Amino acid sequence: MKTYINPQFSEWHGLTSRPTKEAQDLQKTVLDVFARIKIDKDQALIDFTEHFDKVKLKSLEVSSQEIEEAKALISDELKEAIQLAASNIEKFHAVQQEQVQVIETTKGVSCWREFRGIENVGIYIPGGTAPLFSTTLMLGIPAKLAGCVNTILCTPPNKEGKIHPTILYTANLIGIKKIYKVGGIQAIGALTFGTETIQKVDKIFGPGNQYVTAAKQVAQNFGVAIDMPAGPSEVLVIADKTSVPKYVAADLLSQAEHGIDSQVILLTTCEKTIKEIITEINTQLTVLPRAELARKALENSRGIVLNSIQECIAFSNLYAPEHLIFACEKAEDFIPKIINAGSVFLGNYSCESAGDYASGTNHTLPTNGYAKNYSGVSLDSFIKKITFQKISAEGIQNIGPAIELMAEAEELFAHKNAVTLRLNDLKQ
Amino acid sequence: MKTYINPQFSEWHGLTSRPTKEAQDLQKTVLDVFARIKIDKDQALIDFTEHFDKVKLKSLEVSSQEIEEAKALISDELKEAIQLAASNIEKFHAVQQEQVQVIETTKGVSCWREFRGIENVGIYIPGGTAPLFSTTLMLGIPAKLAGCVNTILCTPPNKEGKIHPTILYTANLIGIKKIYKVGGIQAIGALTFGTETIQKVDKIFGPGNQYVTAAKQVAQNFGVAIDMPAGPSEVLVIADKTSVPKYVAADLLSQAEHGIDSQVILLTTCEKTIKEIITEINTQLTVLPRAELARKALENSRGIVLNSIQECIAFSNLYAPEHLIFACEKAEDFIPKIINAGSVFLGNYSCESAGDYASGTNHTLPTNGYAKNYSGVSLDSFIKKITFQKISAEGIQNIGPAIELMAEAEELFAHKNAVTLRLNDLKQ
Numbered sequence: 123m124k125t126y127i128n129p130q131f132s133e134w135h136g137l138t139s140r141p142t143k144e145a146q147d148l149q150k151t152v153l154d155v156f157a158r159i160k161i162d163k164d165q166a167l168i169d170f171t172e173h174f175d176k177v178k179l180k181s182l183e184v185s186s187q188e189i190e191e192a193k194a195l196i197s198d199e200l201k202e203a204i205q206l207a208a209s210n211i212e213k214f215h216a217v218q219q220e221q222v223q224v225i226e227t228t229k230g231v232s233c234w235r236e237f238r239g240i241e242n243v244g245i246y247i248p249g250g251t252a253p254l255f256s257t258t259l260m261l262g263i264p265a266k267l268a269g270c271v272n273t274i275l276c277t278p279p280n281k282e283g284k285i286h287p288t289i290l291y292t293a294n295l296i297g298i299k300k301i302y303k304v305g306g307i308q309a310i311g312a313l314t315f316g317t318e319t320i321q322k323v324d325k326i327f328g329p330g331n332q333y334v335t336a337a338k339q340v341a342q343n344f345g346v347a348i349d350m351p352a353g354p355s356e357v358l359v360i361a362d363k364t365s366v367p368k369y370v371a372a373d374l375l376s377q378a379e380h381g382i383d384s385q386v387i388l389l390t391t392c393e394k395t396i397k398e399i400i401t402e403i404n405t406q407l408t409v410l411p412r413a414e415l416a417r418k419a420l421e422n423s424r425g426i427v428l429n430s431i432q433e434c435i436a437f438s439n440l441y442a443p444e445h446l447i448f449a450c451e452k453a454e455d456f457i458p459k460i461i462n463a464g465s466v467f468l469g470n471y472s473c474e475s476a477g478d479y480a481s482g483t484n485h486t487l488p489t490n491g492y493a494k495n496y497s498g499v500s501l502d503s504f505i506k507k508i509t510f511q512k513i514s515a516e517g518i519q520n521i522g523p524a525i526e527l528m529a530e531a532e533e534l535f536a537h538k539n540a541v542t543l544r545l546n547d548l549k550q
Numbered sequence: 551m552k553t554y555i556n557p558q559f560s561e562w563h564g565l566t567s568r569p570t571k572e573a574q575d576l577q578k579t580v581l582d583v584f585a586r587i588k589i590d591k592d593q594a595l596i597d598f599t600e601h602f603d604k605v606k607l608k609s610l611e612v613s614s615q616e617i618e619e620a621k622a623l624i625s626d627e628l629k630e631a632i633q634l635a636a637s638n639i640e641k642f643h644a645v646q647q648e649q650v651q652v653i654e655t656t657k658g659v660s661c662w663r664e665f666r667g668i669e670n671v672g673i674y675i676p677g678g679t680a681p682l683f684s685t686t687l688m689l690g691i692p693a694k695l696a697g698c699v700n701t702i703l704c705t706p707p708n709k710e711g712k713i714h715p716t717i718l719y720t721a722n723l724i725g726i727k728k729i730y731k732v733g734g735i736q737a738i739g740a741l742t743f744g745t746e747t748i749q750k751v752d753k754i755f756g757p758g759n760q761y762v763t764a765a766k767q768v769a770q771n772f773g774v775a776i777d778m779p780a781g782p783s784e785v786l787v788i789a790d791k792t793s794v795p796k797y798v799a800a801d802l803l804s805q806a807e808h809g810i811d812s813q814v815i816l817l818t819t820c821e822k823t824i825k826e827i828i829t830e831i832n833t834q835l836t837v838l839p840r841a842e843l844a845r846k847a848l849e850n851s852r853g854i855v856l857n858s859i860q861e862c863i864a865f866s867n868l869y870a871p872e873h874l875i876f877a878c879e880k881a882e883d884f885i886p887k888i889i890n891a892g893s894v895f896l897g898n899y900s901c902e903s904a905g906d907y908a909s910g911t912n913h914t915l916p917t918n919g920y921a922k923n924y925s926g927v928s929l930d931s932f933i934k935k936i937t938f939q940k941i942s943a944e945g946i947q948n949i950g951p952a953i954e955l956m957a958e959a960e961e962l963f964a965h966k967n968a969v970t971l972r973l974n975d976l977k978q
Contacts, residue, residue: 152743162913200959210655210949215652218663225645227638227910235646238889240923252961288959324923342779345921351770366975372968379964411963454940461666465937471972472941475965479956480949483653483937494670495752495775497935507925509893509911513880513900521638521908524631531628531716533680535839536807537903540800544899547794 125425138441148336155307163317170308177296184301192287207480214482218501230517239269243314246328249278253286268504278305310337353490354383358443364451371402382418388425389434442493553853566869569850572698576764591745598736612729620715623949635908642910646929658945667697677706681714696932707734738765781918782811786871792879799830810846817852817862872919
């Protein structure tokens with residue numbers, strides 16, 4: 123971690139930069155895979171899975187027998203933990219449901235919004251050694267609460283053609299019925315175009331490697347929506363004398379272990395604090411299985427001493443972190459100043475791991491500065507808000523003359539005429 | 551308008567297709583303009599405006615004198631009409647503000663969302679003969695309610711270097727202070743990268759021609775968000791014996807006059823109704839100034855007789871119209887069945903023009919089938935929802951063991967350790 127003591131404001135912009143990665147242009151690769159899926163459908167998926175995942179599948183769909191086997195493989199303790207997390211995530215997202223409010227904007231003119239779940243949603247869960255069953259909860263639970271009719275989960279099989287049991291257990295727990303063994307570009311292609319087995323969806327959610335990310339980007343050109351632009355995970359911690367250095371160090375490391383392109387930023391008002399935290403990081407690193415990844419991520423990372431907590435918040439707003447841990451006793455006093463962040467953790471006990479797994483908030487959040495213009499995943503992400511209006515004879519008489527004038531000023535005379543005809547009939 | 555009598559369900563999918571337009575690949579053109587703007591900033595804007603809009607500007611910014619001149623040019627009647635519309639739009643969008651709700655998901659674990667306006671937003675208003683001052687209201691009012699700090703409006707000047715007075719009057723009325731004379735790709739480039747005069751924004755809103763649409767698409771690759779994918783405007787009307795044929799005809803025409811790529815769809819349960827409406831369309835067309843545009847749009851349009859209102863709604867959900875006019879007396883009984891639509895107009899007096907201008911609902915809506923996966927513009931579009939959590943010592947003791955188990959199962963040991971350290975301290 124590089125440290126900077128009281129950098130000039132003119133240097134701040136440079137200090138908010140993310141580690142740049144050579145963006146490989148994968149568009150052609152994606153379009154080639156998509157073209158094959160449009161023609162050969164299921165057979166294309168089976169072929170790509172054999173090629174990329176080194177397993178020849180007989181069936182793309184996970185069977186109920188496989189679900190039962192998965193259940194038997196999970197300890198009761200882990201089941202209870204997952205259930206607690208699911209319950210908290212459900213509680214937090216359930217209150218995001220809005221009530222229909224009818225507004226009479228002018229007498230006789232009633233307007234309101236109704237909420238409908240997006241009918242068909244796809245959830246992508248990456249494979250690999252660390253099975254992200256927590257993401258299954260974060261995406262599957264709001265989909266269920268939103269009333270999405272079809273929730274389809276795709277995740278790549280291992281070389282034995284199996285899905286990790288924690289993913290199957292979790293998906294089953296929250297009621298996802300359609301689980302398919304397909305990953306990478308081909309999974310996104312299947313969700314975009316549909317095959318004999320996998321239904322086309324309206325919106326695709328979930329994290330993934332650079333191929334999945336590129337495929338989601340391209341899928342948008344074929345009428346599918348996606349959750350948000352993807353980027354490496356990141357945390358910014360604001361610490362002062364009231365912070366506990368070993369907790370801060372642990373929080374920074376829990377971000378750094380995600381991958382070498384993760385970024386951690388430490389802001390503090392106190393040079394001594396930064397030294398103590400770096401010492402703690404080095405101690406804790408020695409026992410971490412993913413220490414190598416974390417060490418490389420820390421090379422991209424910055425510890426910055428600033429003059430005040432206000433300055434730390436101003437820097438944080440400029441950086442717009444995915445996660446902001448505000449590890450100070452008085453953190454709550456500064457909430458109104460926090461403008462750009464995905465998710466905020468206040469005080470010494472609100473560690474990022476809590477939000478990653480079990481406190482109830484969603485862990486699918488905007489990265490790479492997108493917290494300036496995007497929100498994290500919530501119930502909203504699975505819902506459409508449709509406006510309705512019911513105008514009475516009195517209502518059109520009240521607003522009709524204004525519409526006629528405005529339509530005429532925009533030179534849209536058919537728009538005007540639609541009102542004039544009605545008003546004339548009401549004059550009789 | 552082509553008519554179809556009771557088409558088979560297998561034909562429905564084809565009947566929901568939009569008029570295909572040869573999508574010109576404008577990406578290179580956009581990138582060239584963007585590259586020039588990044589280097590030459592204001593000078594590039596002035597040069598492009600001279601080239602495309604045929605006017606050499608001395609200043610990009612609209613002056614307060616120009617605003618005063620515009621005010622003097624608008625009739626009092628039109629001012630009052632705009633004020634009525636603004637008031638209704640404000641009423642409808644103001645109630646979309648959510649209250650902060652703190653949820654204790656587990657004892658000691660408090661989670662909530664706070665709402666922050668996107669700091670910098672850009673509004674694009676096209677030029678041309680029909681000045682879309684109504685769109686200024688639809689985008690500027692929710693931006694103001696959301697608390698966006700900087701709202702920047704760009705619109706192309708005419709050959710005299712002027713902006714239409716209705717746009718200036720409207721923007722000024724709702725408090726937009728920064729209005730710039732720049733249109734097309736160069737306006738989107740200026741909002742994306744910033745120049746000496748025009749500030750870079752976080753999100754760009756507004757309609758435009760194919761160049762503007764392409765530029766907004768490309769801008770997304772540079773960290774800017776956009777309101778939604780753009781497409782030609784469209785309406786679907788469901789009519790039965792309780793509908794008034796001349797009103798339905800007027801509503802279909804008010805959509806068709808937008809442009810030759812607009813689409814109108816008429817669904818009805820009654821063959822006689824469709825004939826009466828087509829007769830009315832032909833009568834009304836004779837007196838419309840934009841009859842030629844409307845006539846061409848009608849060539850892409852369809853009148854379809856179906857067996858029941860339920861079938862009409864099922865077809866409408868498949869088509870997912872931007873505007874759905876449900877011109878039947880019993881329309882309200884069917885609201886729960888409406889799943890995919892941008893904005894819905896119920897009964898004989900709720901004409902689309904009302905929502906376009908003055909009822910209060912937003913007219914920036916998803917087209918081209920995107921009502922399946924996108925909502926129209928609302929207060930949400932100008933807001934970020936940030937999750938917060940505050941966990942007490944008791945809270946982390948309650949959920950900590952679950953987090954440890956889940957992190958371990960995902961093989962993320964630093965995530966686990968962040969909890970373990972805290973729990974160990976609390977055991978002492």
